[in-house]
Amino acid sequence: MTHPADTTDATFDADVLQSDTPVLVDFWAPWCGPCRMVAPIVEELAGEYEGRVKFVKLNTDENPKIASQFGIRSIPTLLVFKGGEIAGQIVGFRPKSDLAKRLDAVL
Numbered sequence: 001m002t003h004p005a006d007t008t009d010a011t012f013d014a015d016v017l018q019s020d021t022p023v024l025v026d027f028w029a030p031w032c033g034p035c036r037m038v039a040p041i042v043e044e045l046a047g048e049y050e051g052r053v054k055f056v057k058l059n060t061d062e063n064p065k066i067a068s069q070f071g072i073r074s075i076p077t078l079l080v081f082k083g084g085e086i087a088g089q090i091v092g093f094r095p096k097s098d099l100a101k102r103l104d105a106v107l
Contacts, residue, residue, distance in 0.1 A: 004046050004055035009065040015056055017084040022106050023054040027070075027077040029061045034093045037074040041096045042078070045103065053080075053103055080106050 007015040016023045026042050028035035029071060046055040060067040060075055070079060070086070080088035082103060087106045090099060 004042055004057045007056040007058050007063075007066075009063040011057070012063075012066045015054075016081050017056055019081070021052065021054050021081060022082040022087065022103075023056060024103065025079045026057045027060050027067060027072045027075050027079070028057055028058060029059060029075055031061075032075050037093050038076045038078070039072065041099060048100075049103060052079065052107060055063070082106050 004024075005015070006081065007025065024042070024045070026035075026038065028039070036072075042055060042057075043105055049055075058066060060072060074091055078088075078090040078099065079086055080090075088102045090102055
């Protein structure tokens, strides 16, 4: 199974903005309960969309620069980037079917 890779303030541009494929970024923190509920869904989707969408996680506690750059105020927030631009945003816990719909809309 494909696990979402970790991205950081330092690697975000290369991992996400310069990616040839759409990227789903999971903004999370270790203390966030709903983030832990979203994580297994994101992992499942990473497996199902392998090769079509890249999945990365960003710990907002350790990487405040990127989180504030994209105005992340509540977590979990999932942002979908395509061609370096935000193509979709999901805030809070959503069922897997909702997330899949959002990804399909971007592809």
